Amino acid sequence: MSFQQGLSGLNATSKSLEVIGNNIANAGTYGAKAARAEFADLYARSLGGANAAGIGVQVANIAQQFSQGGIVSTNNLMDVAINGDGFFQMQDTSGQMLYSRNGQFKLDSDGFIVNGAGHRLLGYPVDNVGNLVTQVRSQLQLPTVGIAPKATEEIKFEMNLDSRKTAVAGAIDYDDPATYHNATSVRIYDAKGQPVDVTLYFQKTGTDSWNIYTTAPDVNGDGTPEQIDVSAVTFDSNGLNPSVTELTLNIPGGGAAYDPISNIKLDLSGLTQFGGNFGVTDVSQDGYAPGQLTQLTIEEDGVITARYSNSMTQTAGQIELANFRNPQGLKSMGGNVWASSFASGDPIAGVPGSATLGLLKSGALEESNVDMTAELVNMITVQRLYQANAQTIKTQDSVLQTLVSLR
Numbered sequence: 183m184s185f186q187q188g189l190s191g192l193n194a195t196s197k198s199l200e201v202i203g204n205n206i207a208n209a210g211t212y213g214a215k216a217a218r219a220e221f222a223d224l225y226a227r228s229l230g231g232a233n234a235a236g237i238g239v240q241v242a243n244i245a246q247q248f249s250q251g252g253i254v255s256t257n258n259l260m261d262v263a264i265n266g267d268g269f270f271q272m273q274d275t276s277g278q279m280l281y282s283r284n285g286q287f288k289l290d291s292d293g294f295i296v297n298g299a300g301h302r303l304l305g306y307p308v309d310n311v312g313n314l315v316t317q318v319r320s321q322l323q324l325p326t327v328g329i330a331p332k333a334t335e336e337i338k339f340e341m342n343l344d345s346r347k348t349a350v351a352g353a354i355d356y357d358d359p360a361t362y363h364n365a366t367s368v369r370i371y372d373a374k375g376q377p378v379d380v381t382l383y384f385q386k387t388g389t390d391s392w393n394i395y396t397t398a399p400d401v402n403g404d405g406t407p408e409q410i411d412v413s414a415v416t417f418d419s420n421g422l423n424p425s426v427t428e429l430t431l432n433i434p435g436g437g438a439a440y441d442p443i444s445n446i447k448l449d450l451s452g453l454t455q456f457g458g459n460f461g462v463t464d465v466s467q468d469g470y471a472p473g474q475l476t477q478l479t480i481e482e483d484g485v486i487t488a489r490y491s492n493s494m495t496q497t498a499g500q501i502e503l504a505n506f507r508n509p510q511g512l513k514s515m516g517g518n519v520w521a522s523s524f525a526s527g528d529p530i531a532g533v534p535g536s537a538t539l540g541l542l543k544s545g546a547l548e549e550s551n552v553d554m555t556a557e558l559v560n561m562i563t564v565q566r567l568y569q570a571n572a573q574t575i576k577t578q579d580s581v582l583q584t585l586v587s588l589r
Contacts, residue, residue: 185578190238191571194221197241198564205552206561213284213518214550216557217246248509251283251551253543260287260295262480263548266540268503271531272301272519273321281504281529283548284518293326299517305484306500306533314485314500319531322486322499325475329490331375333443334469337368337431339382340452341462345421349386354395356383356407362395364460370433371469372441378433381407390417390455396429396448401436408434421455470494480544484534503539504529 198219208214222242262285269281295303302321362385383395397407429448473492484501511525
């Protein structure tokens with residue numbers, strides 16, 4: 183027996199205690215992963231036989247364990263947890279690629295999604311009309327201001343006209359409901375986002391035939407709506423196939439109230455005439471008023487949606503994840519981030535939920551995967567090993583003292 187074995191054992195168990203201590207220290211760190219010290223025996227190389235005694239132990243590797251941690255709700259919509267495999271991709275100020283499981287994000291003053299260290303999250307941007315550009319990975323920058331108004335370009339109705347109604351002869355009087363059968367309105371917007379209420383009046387003129395009067399609000403002060411279109415429409419004997427399925431409306435300006443709106447497509451293909459009550463089953467238009475940003479939401483597939491005060495939503499980007507063939511080969515950089523290495527292999531990127539990548543959960547964070555009970559038990563075990571190795575040194579010292587005492 184020599185001091186070599188005992189000293190190597192002390193060094194190895196000391197390193198193991200450091201690893202255990204670090205695990206315990208990061209038990210409350212979101213996205214942190216436990217590590218373990220892996221030992222290997224030591225033998226001196228010689229030309230001797232196969233029964234040589236070992237010369238001790240060494241720490242062969244400190245391997246991180248990338249098992250899933252628990253997911254806890256935080257009610258902060260910018261907190262994001264990965265449920266499954268994968269890493270968030272980020273860049274530091276020098277452009278270095280970094281990877282993390284800690285989804286504690288926020289927006290900086292320029293609208294970039296960053297972590298506590300200022301590293302910027304990567305993903306897919308959107309073009310000018312809100313379509314994802316999946317061919318380009320970039321630092322995700324979200325809108326921090328409101329949305330500009332959009333003039334209405336299309337109106338679409340789905341409704342039923344009551345075939346049982348009796349035809350009305352003569353001109354329509356908008357103030358006299360006896361001269362028409364039904365009316366419905368839809369609010370549209372000019373280029374400045376100013377609202378305009380357009381009303382459609384329906385007057386049955388004969389069997390399977392109707393007149394449709396389209397009006398805008400009164401701008402002359404005479405109390406009469408501004409008539410902007412009159413169209414006749416007929417149906418087949420089954421109350422289907424309206425003869426007019428599309429109209430083009432041009433609304434004159436309403437002074438200070440609203441600006442002119444031209445070439446509005448009015449889709450009437452959903453019009454029917456059945457023996458049932460008049461009813462509008464669907465109405466839509468594609469214009470909107472200006473709106474302020476009220477909320478950002480992140481879906482499980484990483485799509486980020488901006489919500490505005492005018493009830494509009496727009497896609498603002500999509501988070502991209504990355505995985506590795508050998509995550510244990512990643513190089514720890516501190517601050518809950520890792521860098522790729524030759525051992526880890528190149529990153530395999532994709533959207534959440536694709537291939538082997540996990541899904542995202544907004545308003546939640548992944549806890550550390552450290553098992554506190556197991557770490558405390560390991561600490562006791564390693565402490566006993568440390569004491570045992572110290573005892574071998576003490577025993578060797580006692581043997582040497584005996585030899586020195588011989589005369």
